[in-house]
Amino acid sequence: MRELTVLYDAHCPLCRRFKDWLAAQRPATNGQGGVVRLRFVAAGSTYARALYPGLDHEATLREVTVVADDGSVYVGDRAWIVCLWATWEHRHTAVRLASPSLRPVARAIVQAAAGLRSWTSVRGGGDYADGCDGQCDRQG
Numbered sequence: 001m002r003e004l005t006v007l008y009d010a011h012c013p014l015c016r017r018f019k020d021w022l023a024a025q026r027p028a029t030n031g032q033g034g035v036v037r038l039r040f041v042a043a044g045s046t047y048a049r050a051l052y053p054g055l056d057h058e059a060t061l062r063e064v065t066v067v068a069d070d071g072s073v074y075v076g077d078r079a080w081i082v083c084l085w086a087t088w089e090h091r092h093t094a095v096r097l098a099s100p101s102l103r104p105v106a107r108a109i110v111q112a113a114a115g116l117r118s119w120t121s122v123r124g125g126g127d128y129a130d131g132c133d134g135q136c137d138r139q140g
Helices: 013-023 046-051 057-062 077-085 091-098 103-120
Strands: 003-008 037-042 065-068 073-075
Touching (some): 003 077, 046 057, 065 077, 073 077, 077 091
Parallel strands (some): 003 037
Antiparallel strands (some): 003 065, 065 073
């Protein structure tokens, strides 16, 4: 795995903060002599729809979604875990959270974040503010 595309809700302050935090992390190695590159795309944007026409883009606005360069799609707690896995400092935590014994903890954390997200969301009507099509959030 060389690249992960993180689809995040650009209207959600919590999602934007997570994106910024994740972008600032040191990337982990991919085991093939390189690093795991992260790309961030506003969920539901014109660009996201063009990149991944087969995804349920309304669902990507409700839950963080990550698409790997091999076509694998991770949603919810799996997406959060793979994001942590892509970082040098937090890979060990991701491996632990992915284990059967700690997976319920990962789900609970994601559910708690979703609850906070509903309090901080400023999205109105599902449209992007100021006519943004999400391409301004592309990196790479």
